[in-house]
Amino acid sequence: MDHLGTKLRLDVILNPDDDVSHAARTSAVVMEGGAATLPGTADLKESTQRRRRPPPSGTTSTRQKVEIEVLKAELKTLHAQIQEMEVVSSSRKMTYWEHMAKIQGLERLKAVATNGQLTEAVREHTAWTDEINLLLKKKRRLMHPTDASMRSWEAYVLPPFSTDDAGSLSRRRRAMHAIADREYDRLQSVYLQAGVLGRNGAPFFQSALKPQPSGAVVFEFVEHTTVAAPFDRVGAAMWRAVSTNLPVPEGGGLVQTIDTIDDDVVYNCVTNTRQAIPLHSNIVLKRYRNATSVIQVARGILVDPMCPTDASVLVEDVTVWNGVTADETAPDAACVFTLVIRLNLGHVIIDETEDLTSQLATMSLAQVPKTQGTLGTDALRGYFETQQHAPVTMGNLHIYLGRVLRMEGPMRRGINDVVEAFQREQQQQRRLEH
Template sequence: MDDQLILEDLHFLIATDKCLQDEVSELCNLLDSYASDGVEESVYSTSSDTDSSTVDTILQDFNHAVVEMAPALHEKKPRRKRKKIIDEEPLPAVGARNKFQYRQKQEILRLRSQVNELQQVLTNSKVSGSRSRHYTERHRAILENEQLRSAVARQATLIDTMKDYMHKKRRVDAETYRLAAQHSLRIASIHAIADRQYSRQFHAFVKAGLTSNNDEVHISRALCQDNRENGIILEFINRVHPPVPFHVIGEALWGAMCSTNAQDFPSSASQTIEHVDSDTLYQAYTDNSNGVSLNANTICKKYIEDHRVVIAWRNVLEDELRPHLSRGALEQQWGWMVVEDLGSRQCQMTIFVQVPLEKSMCNNVQFAQQAIETFQFCTPQGGDDLINSQPIDPAISVLMTLLNKGRHFELAIRRAVQQAVQNYYYAMSQPAIRHDLELLIASDAQLGTELSSMCELLDTFSSDSSLLDQVMEDFSSPRKRKAVPDDQVRAKNKFQYRQRQEILQLRDDVVALQGRLAELKAKSASPPPSDVTFWAGIAKQELLTKTEALQENAHLRSEVDRQMTFVESMMALLRKRPLLPVEGKDSHMAEWKQFKLAASQNLRIAAIHAIADREYSKQQSAFLNAGLYPQMNEEVYRTEAKPQPNGSVLAKFIVRTRFDVPVDVISVPFWNVITTNRGIDVPENAIQTTECIDADTYYHQYHTAVQMNCVITPVHLNMIFKRYEEPTRKVFVWRSVIEDALVPHMSTGVKGVQYGWATIEPVPEDPDSCDFTFLCHVLMLEKDLEVNSIDYILGKMDKYGFCRRDIGNKKDFAHMRRSPMEVLMERGRQWGVAYRQAIHDNAKAYRKKYPRPAH
């Protein structure tokens, strides 16, 4: 109780910031007034010219205080000699002669200015802290993600070995698109597969060129994939703009997916639908026509966002509850339906389907393209008769059955959309009924006028009771009515008064509700915010990357704990060292994440593509962290070097320049230098080999040795290069390999660690010009650095002339190969000179042949 009373009285004892500032201001004003008049001169001055009358006046004002202090005045105290301050601040030209008051006032003003400055610094620090918090958390999560991946990879080796040794069946993983028989694992796998497919939607739309514009698109094509198990992939893209709200189309599409009657299946086909929840379902389809058995088990899930609806689906490759999937042909398909809001009664529907074909189904791209055109996919015209009338060749019966099923699906979606549009406008627009309703139902203005007239009548009746009796007699029966007592008349007036008040209250409620309804209609009819800028898209992608990393970290922590318990138990049981890693079914999955290549050809090719694709996915974040977004018109030539927590140093080489030629004129010479090493000299004691994986992927091996302090140190630089051709730009990525099973001597010496990206994209306002952006990261390990100093490394980079406007001459650096770091720098400088010179020569020759038209 006492504590509560003290807390209640604290605000009377402690002054607030505003009160304190007001009192300080008042004190400064008092000091100014004392300084301006002659009070301090009469009280504090020791001059003999002091006016005695002024002294008497002041003594009279303080008479009582003098009387009390009289005994003390008789005591003589020794006068203290004041030290002379040489560096004392001089008094102002006009103001107080009392130095104490002047210094006190200056101290107060100085403190107030310091308080304001500190408050401003605190505010700026809060803003900057909130701005960088997301980036710091994301960076920390990604670092932890890498550490957890390595821990899981180390532990998985022993676990896989022990599982193979004890003949234990491997647990089903959702990433392999398999469903278990146990209900809990089955439901978890269904949601994991659907969510993973949903997260890939944005990247798939970017690669297909569906994010650059909003035009209608109808594309059906067959693409070749020579480096994968599935040689051909079919893509079907439809984009239309139905004139209805987006939620109407979203519900129609989901209804078509959920209904077994939406599609006209052949008599030999059957389909069952399992509803996991209101937004998730599992379809099982079987077709035994044309002498083949086709199985297609599909997971579908709907995602409702603020301004769009997304439906993602993916086929399952194995289901323990349906063992017949292993017999016959198995369809592999995934896709997305995205319905976005474009304003009032307008939306955009995009359907993107990808179907990979095994080589046993079809290994000819042209034939697959002809089959697609025969079925008339992604065209506004075409009916059911086009499906059933197609001739079936026994050699391609699986492909034709698959295309027949897809055509049925496309027509079902089209009918559902058309029916939804018709139903919407049938419910919203009926002119004849609306016209009749306007004649039968009074408008708000008419109703308000009639209510006002009724209230006026009630006022008249209330003020004149005789008039009320007269009106009542006019509408009464011919029989003579008895006189109504006065108290009943007053009662009737009270009822009329209450009725009038209720009518007025209802009128106010109607006006308020109409205003609220108009506000809601205006809010719903207003288009979505148009200030979704380039930065908003990047921030959304970064937030998604951070969320995925945090979720994967939680999963990896649980895996580390579970595997650590198993490892400790097995080591205690066997009392022996862990066996060497054996080549299992999925052992290469952990190796490529550590940038290692296996000896087996198929695993080696898969690892090369996986490493390159992973670096390709990091391009946007790397450019953002390097300050290359948003796109700028000015050129950039910059080098950086930053220390890392593990003692290593990360060097960055950044170049951005604009060329007055199209994209292909720049991309061709750049890729030629990568594939042929044209213009790059190889020293006598060095060995360089180039392996062509495919037309867009190359693997370079470079080996040399350098003698330093009478010790010969091998130097290795094995690089993976890959080219990606997007609809609007060309992207080149590269990454060094840490370990290669076919190159065992890489375990000794110094290994170069570098990765980077180069993008070539046209200038929006001038398609005949393009922007070339180059970003390369070089990681220098602490054990490989001769001098671990940022200034020393920056000096070396400047000495080699990296990232300058002048291309330079590669012969100027041929002799600078005295240490492993200089060998790698000289190699990188040669590459930079070679590709820049090739680009410059090709651009100059192009403009000489095709000059710009004169304006």
């Protein structure tokens, strides 16, 4: 009797609109002591009263519907288990067709339960996708620099400085920090796109031209290798190279000013008139130091009211990520050096990019240093400014690279000097130990 009542209760809950279930609810009665009772009615009432609990506060109708669907799915699973037990443990010998009907009914219940679970999973996935799409729509988009709703520093524009405005200097410095911090936040994404994330110092060199959706072409140079010196010493050499004046070329044509904002930020302004088209490079450089790494970020300023330019002058649109991280295998004796340079060349003729692609592939192979644990000296400059290679005339690439090429040599030589000095110290220490 209890088993039959439970089965009827499951039929009632699972199929409330089914005609057979309705007939079973209204006509399936048994006589017990002259009284007509619905099988399992008392048990159902007692069970309902015992399991009734107040709804949690703040429950919405949508959440209640979801919970009901989950409970129905569980009940369908239980119903399927009951029918399976009937098929397996039935003491009465069933006919072949009755046995097949039982099995098909069981399979149908299992299929319905599985379908319900899949439907619920799809619903949850759809809700999650809608939420992500909503978040993406709320994300700030890259807007045109003239958009009034865009803060000036987001378009790499510095606020003006005036002696009559006491707060103009602090606003200008805050903008420099904000520009550098935004590029620093992109560091892991840049390393991933450049193919150096997770290489752990395995040598990797690459030079490429990358067309952008806007139609511009970006020149990207990537270098990743192991340097045989502690990261803090190498990081100090890197900072000395970027925070001091560039070597003055013969014949002049290069004017440079360096404004030290604080211990970790400098503003480097260079005007190069050695080429047919003058070039302005207004670069904010910021250093980030922690217990295991030193990261330097450089970003070109496109508009600076303190250094006005006209339309005939080129303005360098460049971003540099340069970092050294302690080598996991020998943190006190080596570090991983990574350099990523992205230089926006503007709109370039496609034929010119095709002519230069093969040359860049050859240049990437020439970056490997002669001595392990050091950096190749003048890697870019040695390729672009020697007579053994055809001159690079694609767009204004040779003009844009002027400052980068002049800074590259001192930085690399400074790092190699640190490596050489550290190796001498190690040799002297080993002699003393023996």
